[in-house]
Structures are given as C-alpha cells and as structure tokens.
Amino acid sequence: MNLSGNSQIPEILKNSQAQLLTEWLSELMAAGIRKDLLKETVLREECKEFLDLLAEAVQKGNLTDIQAPEWRGMREMLSSISRSRTQKGFSPSETAIFVFSLKQPLFNRLRAELGQDSAILLDEIWAVTMLLDRLGLWTTEIYQKVREEVIMRQQEELLELSTPVVKLWEGILALPIIGTLDSARTQIVMESLLQKIVETGSEVAIIDITGVPTVDTLTAQHLLKTVTAARLMGADCILSGIRPQIAQTIVYLGVDLADIVTKASLADAFLLALKRTGATITRPQPRL
Amino acid sequence: MVMQRTETLNIQSSADIVLVRQAVRQLAVELRLSLVDQTKIVTAASELARNTLDYGGGGTVKLEVLSEGSRSGLRLTFEDTGPGIPDIDLALKDGFTTGNGLGMGLGGTKRLVNDFNIVSRVGEGTCITITKWK
Amino acid sequence: MERIPILQMGEFLLVTIQVDMHDRLAMTLQDDLTNRIIQAHARGVLIDISALEMVDSFIGRILGNIAKMSQILDAETVVVGMQPAVAITLVELGLSLTGIRTALNVEKGMAHLRRSLAATPRESIDGYAED
Secondary structure (H helix, E strand, O other), X not given: OOOOOOOOXXXXXXXXXXXXXXXXXXXXXXXXXXXXXXXXXXXXXXXXXXXXXXXXXXXXXXXXXXXXXXXXXXXXHHHHHHHHHHHHOOOHHHHHHHHHOOHHHHHHHHHXXXXXXXXXXXXXXXXXXXXXXXXXXXXXXXXXXXXXXXXXXXXXXXXXXXXXXXXXXXXXXXXXXXXXOOHHHHHHHHHHHHHHHHHHOOOEEEEEEEEOOOOOHHHHHHHHHHHHHHHHHOOEEEEEOOOHHHHHHHHHHOOOOOOOEEXXXXXXXXXXXXXXXXXXXXXXXXXX | OEEEEEEXXXXXXXXXXXXXXXXXXXXXXXXXXXHHHHHHHHHHHHHHHHHHHHOOOOXXXXXXXXXXXXXXXXXXXXXXXXXXXXXXXXXXXXXXOOOOOOOOOHHHHHHHOXXXXXXXXXXXXXXXXXXXXX | OOOOOEEEEOOEEEEEOOOOOOHHHHXXXXXXXXXXXXXXXXXXXXXXXXXXXXXXXXXXXXXXXXHHHHHHOOOEEEEEOOOHXXXXXXXXXXXXXXXXXXXOOHHHHHHHHHHXXXXXXXXXXXXXXOO
C-alpha cells in the first residue's frame, strides 16, 4: 500500500509490463507449455492481452471481486482461452498454469519496488496471490462448463441415432424403437417421427416396439399421444411388434389403445400399410 | 432467482389476445425454447388470455424472463378482478372434448407448462401463474 | 375490413390461413365460407393451416364449426398441413378435433375429397344424374 492506503499493484502493472511479459513467458516455457498444441507467438499475444486487461481492470481499485463489471473483459478473455485450450486437449491444470505462472514475476516486481517495507510487501503479495488464484480458478470453471456442453451434445446425438425414422416405401415410414422409452427420449422420438411425416408426405407410419423390453403407463401414454398427433396431421400409425408380455402389461395397466391398429410383426404391418396406400403385390407366375 | 425482464400487457379486447401471443412468442424465441415448447407456451397464453377476457371481464398479464441458477424460463401471470372461480378442482378437470366450449380448459393448459399456480376468490378475482422452463 | 380470401376451384373451395387470426377475423371466415359454399354449390372445403404456428381451443372450435356447417350444406371439409408442433400441443391440450377430417397437404386433401365425391355423387339441380 502506498501512503494513502491504496494498492500499488495498478502502478506496477502499468510501468513494468514489458519486463513482466518477458519473465512470465520464460516461466511458462519452464513449466513446459505444450509447444505441440500452442505456438509461441500465439502464447505471447495471449500473455500481452492478459496483462493489458489486468492493468485496466485493477485501475478501479477492486482486486477481490472478479465478477464485478470492470473484470468483464478479463473474464471473457480467459473464457475464450480456456475454451480453445479445452478443445485442443489441454488439461485443466495446464490451462490454469497460464495464470498461476504470473505469480513469480509479479512477486519479483513487488519485491523490487517495495522491498523496504515488509508489511506492505506482504499485503501486496497476498492481494496478488488471491487475485491470481481467483482468475486461475475461473479458467477451471470454464473448463468444466465446456466439458458438460460436449457431453450434452453427445447425448443428444446418441438419442437421435438410436431412433432413426426409416422410409419403407413411398408414403410408408417405419420407426423401430430399441431400448426403453423414457420421457425425454419419447418426446424426441415423437417430434422426429412427426417431422419426417411432414417432410416425406407419408400417410402411414409403422411404430415397431419389438426392441422395447417393457412398457409402463407413461410410455404407453406417450405412444398414444404420438399416434393421436399423427392422426391430427393426417397420417395413420400402425403399432407392431407387441410382445406377449407387453400386451399383458397394457391390459393390466388399463391402457386403452382405442382404435389404434396393431399387428404382431413389422412384416404384417408393412403389408397392411401397402394395402392402405393402394399398392398391390404380385408374384410373376412360373413359366411351365 | 433473478428476474431479468418484465413486461405487463392489458387484456381488454380480442385484439389484445393476439398481442399477448406475439409478445410471448417473441420472448420464447429469445429464450431459445424448442419449437414445440414455444408453441405450447404461446397456446397456453392464448387460452389464459381468452379466459381472462371472457370470464374475468378483462385483466392483465405480466411476462417475466427468469434466470435461476443454470436454467432460464418464462413466467406469465394472468390477473383479473372478475367473479372468480367457485370450484377450482372442477375447472382443472378436462372439460374440453371436441372443442365445443365446455369448461375453461385449465386442465389442458396445465399440461402445456411446467409450473401452474392458481389463486381465485369468488367476488374478488383470479390470478393464474404459469412457467415454462428451458 | 380484413378478410381471409376464399378460392374456388371447381366444386371445391380453398382457404389458406396465413395470419395469426384474431377472433373477429375467424368468425368472419366462418360466415364467408358458409355463404360461399351455397353460392358456389361447393362439395368440398379445404382449409390449409400449414402457415399456422398455433391453434388454440378457439380456433379449434371455429374449425369444428366450419366442418359441421359444411356437412349440413352437403360439403365435406378437410383441414390440411397441420404443423407437428401444433399437433403435439393440441394433443397435450386435450383437443382431439374429432369430426374434422385432416390430410398432410392440399394435394392429398384434394385427392381425398375427389374420392369421397366419386363415392357419393350428387344429383344435378334438374333431377337428372350427373355424368
């Protein structure tokens, strides 16, 4: 602290940027920053930008609350760096070290400027430590967020892949469902089937549940809703592949399948669908 | 919970119902709700706005964009100083079959949203709050 | 006053709803259609709702009314082009729109109407069967 009780860190940052930059870069090199993933010129630019933003942010005198508006530019820059490093394959520690390795150079500067008064020096070193710790932890938080986003996106893609809507014939779609149907999955399935019905102009959709091990009331209701929605749009659904156990469950649960047509197998359903769309199947007579 | 933005609209005529739908649609789009969720909340808003007009003698709707932790949502509060609903349980039952106008359709509207809250006093008015989370 | 245009195509009437209808517009449509069916001796009405991003219970009622009135006037109504999100919402809302015939698009709706008419030919005004 100077005589008026304010931190001298803003001053030091303003005046010693060049030296800080050099020392920081050599710290990073020593720490073994991944040269295979990051070019030195890029790293240098990132460091310079960090120091610029740091100098600017501390001008207001707030060195503790990094969520405050004056720290926004810094947060955004660190978010961006953290994101790109996560995507490149850096570990969260490697990304955080980017910030933490600024400590030693800053301490050196502080010691040089304030060496005389150990009490003030200690206060300033403490302030710097806290600040850089917070900024470093911010990068780890962003890392977490990015990973979560990737996982969610992968989950969505998995869901889409596991319930493909197939065109069996002109005007006939099939939706073979494999695995259990939970609420979220059923909704996605429903929406994608209805969308495909519109896109292909198919008037018949066969929902095959051969691959569904169990059906509970909720699932049955969802299936019913899907069929009703399709009908509202002008298409009809045929339910196929109902196993004996599921048939029993449906009866016991008291689910009313109303006037939904059901067929034991996908093949039977397909035949019915073909007839519905006006097709006939002929087999060439064997020549005698 | 942080309320990010609020807007209050009057519901005094059937033209206002269209305005309410448009305002809700815009907010739903900004919140990036899925198309199905957008349609659900706009339809729910249309139903409740119409109820406010037809049964409540007119009223207001407050639109709020909410942010609670990592999730965001849209909250609509419909208020009127009309006759109130004597039997809320009955009103929540599915009265709509072929759209012939029986009942107030509150049960159906409730299924379109995540949170549904209704307070009504006979002779004083009704307040219905619905929330759709992203 | 603003009105939704009604196109006549032979024995059929085609209505394309492209705006977010307010109540008066919907009721005017109901009236206009009833008049037009009689004027044009129409046998079928196609209502294209592919541009409608929302159908609430009021609009559902209007569609139901139109279907019933047409039937009384010896015409069949087909509602076409319902968007998936709208269908899903209607099901959740509990509106089944029974009594209203639907089709995926105008083409299919038209094909259905033609099949329907072929099955139930109407006598001409002078009493002789139509060719």
